[in-house]
Amino acid sequence: MSTTLDPVQTQAAANGAAGNGVHPAPAYEPNMVLATRAYDVVGTRPVRHDGADKVTGRALYGADKQMAGLLQGFVLRSPHAHAKIVSIDTSKAEALDGVFAVVTADDLPPAKDKIVDVGEGDTRLAYVHGNVLAKGKTLYKGHAVAAVAATNVHVAEQAAKLIDVKYATLGSSMTAPEAMSSGAALLHDDLKTMEYGQPTDKASNVAQHFQWKIGDSDEGFAKADVVVERTFDTATVHQGYIEPHNATALWNNDGRVHIWTSTQGAFVVRDVTATILEIPVSQIKVTPMEIGGGFGGKIPVYLEPVAALLSKKTGRPVKLVMTRADVLEGTGPTPGSHVSVKIGAVNGGKITAMQGNLAYEAGAYPGSFVAPGGMCIFAAYACENVTVDCYDVVVNKPSSAAYRAPGATQAAFAAEQVIDEIAGKLGIDPIDFRLQNAAKEGSRRVDGPKFRRIGCVEVLEAMQRHPHYGAPLAGPNCGRGVAVGFWFNVGLESSCTLSVNSDGTVNLIEGSTDIGGTRTSIAMQAAEVLGIPAEDINPQVVDTDSVGYTSVTGGSRTTFATGWAAHDAAQKIVDEMKVRAAKLLEADAAGVTHEKGVYSAAGKSVSFREIAAQASRTGGPISASATVKPRGVGGSYAGNIVDVAVDPETGKVDILRFTAVQDVGKAVHPSYVEGQMQGGSAQGIGWALNEEYFMGADGGMQNNTLLDYRMPTALDLPMIDTCIVEVANPGHPYGVRGVGEANIVPPPAAIANAIQNAVGRRLQRLPMNPPAVWQAVANGN
Amino acid sequence: MKKTQVQTIVNGRPVEFLCEPRQSLLEVLRDNLSLTGTKEGCNDGNCGACTVEMDGRIVPSCLVLGVEAEGAQIVTIEGIALGSGLHEVQKAFLEGAALQCGVCTPGFIVATKALLEQNPNPTEHEIRFWLANNLCRCTGYDKIVRSVQAAACRLQEEAPA
Numbered sequence: 001m002s003t004t005l006d007p008v009q010t011q012a013a014a015n016g017a018a019g020n021g022v023h024p025a026p027a028y029e030p031n032m033v034l035a036t037r038a039y040d041v042v043g044t045r046p047v048r049h050d051g052a053d054k055v056t057g058r059a060l061y062g063a064d065k066q067m068a069g070l071l072q073g074f075v076l077r078s079p080h081a082h083a084k085i086v087s088i089d090t091s092k093a094e095a096l097d098g099v100f101a102v103v104t105a106d107d108l109p110p111a112k113d114k115i116v117d118v119g120e121g122d123t124r125l126a127y128v129h130g131n132v133l134a135k136g137k138t139l140y141k142g143h144a145v146a147a148v149a150a151t152n153v154h155v156a157e158q159a160a161k162l163i164d165v166k167y168a169t170l171g172s173s174m175t176a177p178e179a180m181s182s183g184a185a186l187l188h189d190d191l192k193t194m195e196y197g198q199p200t201d202k203a204s205n206v207a208q209h210f211q212w213k214i215g216d217s218d219e220g221f222a223k224a225d226v227v228v229e230r231t232f233d234t235a236t237v238h239q240g241y242i243e244p245h246n247a248t249a250l251w252n253n254d255g256r257v258h259i260w261t262s263t264q265g266a267f268v269v270r271d272v273t274a275t276i277l278e279i280p281v282s283q284i285k286v287t288p289m290e291i292g293g294g295f296g297g298k299i300p301v302y303l304e305p306v307a308a309l310l311s312k313k314t315g316r317p318v319k320l321v322m323t324r325a326d327v328l329e330g331t332g333p334t335p336g337s338h339v340s341v342k343i344g345a346v347n348g349g350k351i352t353a354m355q356g357n358l359a360y361e362a363g364a365y366p367g368s369f370v371a372p373g374g375m376c377i378f379a380a381y382a383c384e385n386v387t388v389d390c391y392d393v394v395v396n397k398p399s400s401a402a403y404r405a406p407g408a409t410q411a412a413f414a415a416e417q418v419i420d421e422i423a424g425k426l427g428i429d430p431i432d433f434r435l436q437n438a439a440k441e442g443s444r445r446v447d448g449p450k451f452r453r454i455g456c457v458e459v460l461e462a463m464q465r466h467p468h469y470g471a472p473l474a475g476p477n478c479g480r481g482v483a484v485g486f487w488f489n490v491g492l493e494s495s496c497t498l499s500v501n502s503d504g505t506v507n508l509i510e511g512s513t514d515i516g517g518t519r520t521s522i523a524m525q526a527a528e529v530l531g532i533p534a535e536d537i538n539p540q541v542v543d544t545d546s547v548g549y550t551s552v553t554g555g556s557r558t559t560f561a562t563g564w565a566a567h568d569a570a571q572k573i574v575d576e577m578k579v580r581a582a583k584l585l586e587a588d589a590a591g592v593t594h595e596k597g598v599y600s601a602a603g604k605s606v607s608f609r610e611i612a613a614q615a616s617r618t619g620g621p622i623s624a625s626a627t628v629k630p631r632g633v634g635g636s637y638a639g640n641i642v643d644v645a646v647d648p649e650t651g652k653v654d655i656l657r658f659t660a661v662q663d664v665g666k667a668v669h670p671s672y673v674e675g676q677m678q679g680g681s682a683q684g685i686g687w688a689l690n691e692e693y694f695m696g697a698d699g700g701m702q703n704n705t706l707l708d709y710r711m712p713t714a715l716d717l718p719m720i721d722t723c724i725v726e727v728a729n730p731g732h733p734y735g736v737r738g739v740g741e742a743n744i745v746p747p748p749a750a751i752a753n754a755i756q757n758a759v760g761r762r763l764q765r766l767p768m769n770p771p772a773v774w775q776a777v778a779n780g781n
Numbered sequence: 782m783k784k785t786q787v788q789t790i791v792n793g794r795p796v797e798f799l800c801e802p803r804q805s806l807l808e809v810l811r812d813n814l815s816l817t818g819t820k821e822g823c824n825d826g827n828c829g830a831c832t833v834e835m836d837g838r839i840v841p842s843c844l845v846l847g848v849e850a851e852g853a854q855i856v857t858i859e860g861i862a863l864g865s866g867l868h869e870v871q872k873a874f875l876e877g878a879a880l881q882c883g884v885c886t887p888g889f890i891v892a893t894k895a896l897l898e899q900n901p902n903p904t905e906h907e908i909r910f911w912l913a914n915n916l917c918r919c920t921g922y923d924k925i926v927r928s929v930q931a932a933a934c935r936l937q938e939e940a941p942a
C-alpha cells in the first residue's frame with residue numbers, strides 16, 4: 001500500500017503556530033514531510049507523554065535528587081595541562097568542620113590490564129580509570145585528582161582547596177600536529193603506535209594509524225582533468241548540553257550500590273562502575289534520572305564511581321554535581337582536527353579519485369572518533385579509487401567524547417569544500433555534480449561495506465527541488481552554499497515490556513534514556529501494532545534492576561532499536577489477544593483476525609479494550625517482553641542549503657536562511673524529527689561560526705564559561721526550515737533510520753561554501769568567526 | 782556559617798527560610814525549599830535555566846543571593862500552571878514540541894510568560910531578543926519561537942476585548 005503523498009498536503013498539521021491571523025503565514029512551507037507511506041499512529045504528532053512533568057518543573061533531573069542524610073561533594077581538578085603528581089596531602093581538608101571524607105585514585109582498586117565496553121566501543125580499563133581520578137600524572141587542566149564529601153557543596157569546595165597536591169609540571173602537546181612532531185612531549189610512556197592494526201614499539205602520541213583503500217588513487221588522479229587538494233583545521237568544541245554532569249550514590253550497608261544519574265546509558269554506567277570498583281554488576285542499580293542533553297557527551301562515566309567511593313567511606317548518600325567550568329574542562333569535548341583532502345575529476349563531472357588524511361585530537365586518552373570520520377568522509381560519493389589515512393593522536397586536552405555523528409562533521413568540513421571547488425572549476429552546478437557522483441545502493445564505502453538502500457540521491461534531489469535553492473539571493477556580500485553528510489545508525493541491544501491494563505491502556509517499560517521525546521516515538525510503534533492511540537500507552541524509562549539490558553541512547557538508535565523492541569513485544573500481545581478473543585468469541589484462535597485493535601472471527605468481533613477488561617476471565621494478565629539486537633540498520637544522509645551575508649568590515653557572518661534536508665527512513669513523530677534536524681543544524685552553525693576552546697600558553701582553556709564559550713542564542717539564528725525525506729529502511733518494521741546525528745554533519749561545510757560564494761574566500765579553519773573572516777576578506781586569504 | 786532568616790512570598794504564598802549569606806536564591810529554592818523545577822546550567826548568569834520572576838522582573842536566580850529575597854515576591858516554574866490545568870504558554874510548548882531534553886524549558890516558560898505580559902504581540906525579532914539569555918542546546922529555538930507566537934495568539938484571543 002505504498003502511496004506517494006503530496007508533500008503540500010502532509011504539512012499543514014505541523015504549523016498551527018503561525019497561521020491564525022495574528023501573525024502572517026509564511027510565504028513558503030517551512031516544514032515539509034515527503035512521506036512515502038502512511039500509518040495510523042506512526043507519522044502523527046501526539047503530545048509527548050512526559051510533557052506535563054517537563055513544563056511544570058516536576059520532572060526530576062539528576063541534580064534534583066534529594067534524600068535524607070545527603071552529603072554533597074566537590075571534585076578537585078588539575079591546574080596543569082601535564083604534570084607528575086608528586087604527593088597529595090588531604091589531612092587539612094579532612095580536618096575541616098563538616099567534611100566527611102576525601103578520596104583520591106589510591107582509593108580505587110588498581111586498574112587491571114583489560115578492555116572494557118564504554119557504550120559505543122571498547123577501550124583500555126586503565127584509560128577509563130585514569131580519567132575518573134588521575135593516578136601518578138595529570139594529563140589536562142581539569143583532570144580530576146581528588147574529591148570531597150561534606151555537609152554542603154560550599155564546605156566541600158573549601159575543603160578541596162585545602163588539599164595539598166605537589167605537582168612537577170611537564171612539557172605539553174596541545175594540538176595534533178604538535179603532538180605528532182618529533183621531540184613532542186609524550187603523554188603515556190607505555191603508548192606504542194598501532195600501525196595498520198599491528199603493534200609497533202614506537203613510543204609516540206599517535207595511538208593508531210590505519211588506512212582504508214579501494215582501487216588505486218594514483219591512477220585515478222592521473223586520469224583527472226581537475227585535481228584540488230587542501231588542508232583544513234577545526235578547533236576543539238564542546239557538546240554544550242545545558243545540564244551539567246551529576247551523580248548521586250548510596251553504598252548501602254548490605255553492599256548494594258544505588259546510583260541516580262544523568263546518563264545516556266544506565267547499563268553502561270552500571271557495567272563500567274562495577275568494573276572500576278571491582279564489584280559484580282548485580283550489586284549496582286542505576287536509576288537514570290531525566291537528562292538535560294547529552295549529544296554523546298553523557299556516555300562516558302566520570303562521577304559515578306567517585307560518588308560511590310565517597311558514599312562507601314561516609315556511609316551516607318553523596319551527590320556530586322559539576323560546575324560549568326568542570327563540564328568544559330573535564331568532560332567531552334569533541335576532537336580538534338587536521339584534515340587534508342585531495343579529489344580529482346574529469347571534465348563532464350565524474351570523480352576519478354579521492355584521498356583523505358585525517359589526524360584527530362583524542363585528548364588525554366586514545367579514542368578520537370577518527371575512524372568514523374574516515375568512514376564518513378567520502379560516504380556520499382561512489383568512487384572507484386579512494387584512500388583514507390587516519391591518525392588517532394593524544395594531546396593534553398580533556399579526553400574527547402562522542403558528539404553527535406562523532407568525527408563526521410570535521411571530515412565533511414574538508415571534503416565538501418573540495419567537492420564544491422571542483423564543481424566550480426568544472427562549471428557544474430554543485431548539486432548536479434554531487435548527484436552525478438552520489439553513492440547509491442551497491443556503492444562501496446572506503447572501509448569495505450556496500451551500501452544497502454540509502455537516500456543520498458533523494459536528499460540531493462529534494463535539495464535541488466526545494467524552493468530555497470531557486471530563490472533569488474539579494475544584497476552585496478551574500479552567498480548560498482550547499483553540502484551533504486552521512487552518519488550511521490547502530491543497532492546494539494534493547495529490551496521492552498508491555499502490560500495491558502484492565503481499562504484498555506498499556507504500560508510500556510523500557511531502558512533507553514529519553515533525551516528528546518523517545519518515550520513517545522517508542523510508544524507510538526507499539527500503539528501502531530496494537531491498533532490503539534499513542535495516548536493509551538504509558539511509557540516509562542526504568543532502572544537497571546527493572547528492565548532487560550539496553551544499550552546507550554546514542555548512535556541514532558533509540559527510536560530505531562528500542563522502538564523495534566516495542567513493536568515486537570506488541571506483536572506478542574496481539575498474538576495473546578487473539579487467543580483471548582477466541583475464548584470471548586467462542587471461535588478457534590487460528591481463525592481470529594486483527595485489524596486496528598478489533599479482533600474478529602466468524603462474523604463477530606471484540607475490541608482491544610473489551611479483551612483487556614475480560615483478561616482475568618480469559619486466562620489472567622496479558623503481558624509480553626521482547627529484546628532485539630537489530631542488524632538492519634539504516635544510515636542517514638543530510639543536506640543543507642544556507643544563505644549567508646558577510647559583513648566585510650567586521651567579518652561577521654549572518655545566517656539569512658537555512659534549510660535542513662534529511663532522509664529519516666520514516667518519521668515516527670515528525671515534530672521531534674524536525675526538532676533533531678533543527679537542533680543538529682544549530683549546533684553545526686555554532687561549530688561553524690563561534691565555538692572554540694581558546695587554549696592559553698599554560699595549556700588551560702581560557703573561555704570556560706558560557707559567556708565566553710559562545711553557543712548560538714535565539715538571536716543568532718533564523719528559523720531553521722526542514723524537509724524530511726523518507727526512503728524507507730528495508731531493515732526496520734516501519735522503515736526507520738537513525739535520525740539524531742547526520743544533521744550536524746553538513747552545516748559548517750555548507751556555511752563555508754556560502755561564504756566562498758559571498759566574498760570569494762575559502763575558509764579552511766573552524767570556527768569561521770569574525771576575526772578569521774575579516775582577515776580572509778582583508779588579506780585575500 | 783551563621784544563617785539569616787528571610788521572609789518572602791513564593792508562588793503566591795508566604796514562605797520563611799533560613800539561609801547562609803553565601804547561598805544564591807537558586808540554591809535556596811532548590812536545596813532549602815525543594816523547588817527543583819528551577820534549574821542550574823552555569824551558576825554565573827549565562828544560561829537562563831534558573832530564570833525566576835522577582836517583583837515582576839525576570840532574573841537569573843543564580844545571580845541573586847537568598848538574603849536579597851527578603852520581602853520579595855517570587856514566581857518559579859512551579860507557580861506558572863493554573864490549578865490542575867496548564868498555562869497557555871505551557872500548552873503551546875507541548876503542542877509545538879518546543880522541548881527536547883526539557884532542562885531549559887522552565888527558564889524559557891518563565892521568561893515567555895513575562896514577555897507576553899509586557900508585550901502581548903511580539904514580533905519574531907522581539908521574541909528572539911527577549912529570549913537571548915536563555916540557552917537551549919537541543920531545539921535550535923525554531924519550535925520555541927513558534928510556540929511563543931502560538932501562545933501569544935491564544936492569549937490574545939482569550940483576552941477580554
Ligand code: FES
Nearest residue numbers: 822824826829843
Ligand atoms: S544557572 Fe543561572 S543563568 Fe545559568
Ligand code: FES
Nearest residue numbers: 881885917918919
Ligand atoms: S530542550 Fe534541551 S536545552 Fe533546551
